[in-house]
Amino acid sequence: MIDVTGMDSFNEEIKEGVSLVYVYAPWCGPCKLISPALVNLSEQCPDVKFLKVNSETGADILTMLNVSTIPTVLTFKDGERFSEDVGFQPSNVFEDKLKNAITVSG
Template sequence: MNDVINATTENFAAEVLEAEGSVIVDFWAPWCGPCRQLSPILDQIAAEHPNVKVVKVNVDDEFDLATEYRVTSIPAIKLFRDGEVKKEVVGARPKGALEKDFEGLLD
């Protein structure tokens, strides 16, 4: 199983923008109920897709990153590939819905 990485302004470029393959970035906050519901779903997706990296950005601690990526509502999930956002999803969704949203990008 892939370990979830906590991203900061200092390591975001290395962990996300320069990463090979797909990177799911979960913009979240500890006080957000839907964010807490989504976390185990992202863990499952990471476990089932070994080439996918999951990175979490706490919007309370990393306000500049949240602003840069225009996060106005959480949870906000952005799938990056080759340093670019390829797909964005806002709000908690069931695992099947997320996999359908990210179809073709999880390999």
């Protein structure tokens, strides 16, 4: 997973293809449950960019994305928001969203 801390690098990373953006905090219990599943999913989906944004250091990104709850997992396709999941979700939810984003023509 790519650790993104600034707006410029965030926008550059999501502009092409499918990206999954994981917004977390190091102290967040549900985040700790989701994180290993997302790492595993990143190994299964090499064509998808997996980004993580620490809510404590990426406040400008959270503001731009209008994210106020963690964990939040967003899917982008070619720079456009495709889906958003707030709170703990089973890993198959993220897998299904990625499959949908990959198969939808853009």
